[in-house]
Amino acid sequence: VNNTIAAIATPAxxxxxxxxxxxxxxxxxxxxxxxxxxxxxxxxxxxxHKVHFGSIQDPATGECID
Structure with a gap:
């Protein structure tokens, strides 16, 4: 199965x-x-296996989500 998964990897x-x-x-x-x-x-x-620094943005508005 080739599922795509996105998961939070830091504590709540x-x-x-x-x-x-x-x-x-x-x-x-x-x-x-x-x-x-x-x-x-x-x-x-x-x-x-590398860390990438940046932010997650709403693609429709460009607003920073996190």
Whole structure:
């Protein structure tokens, strides 16, 4: 089964850091649509097993979600 999964990987509550883990065949496409670098640009590639700093934004409005 080739499911795409997005899961919160940090504890519930307030904090200065949040981690969302994407995996599966559609993960890259979803991450490229939602993730923005600190400069506001979409990431062109995501290397596996690496941390990527940025924010999750609403693709319709550009509003920062987290």
């Amino acid at each position: 509550g307030e904090g200065g850091l949040s981690i969302i883990r994407f995996s599966g065949t559609g993960a890259l496409k979803i991450a490229q649509k939602l993730f923005r670098t600190p400069a506001g640009n979409p990431a062109n590639e995501f290397l596996p």
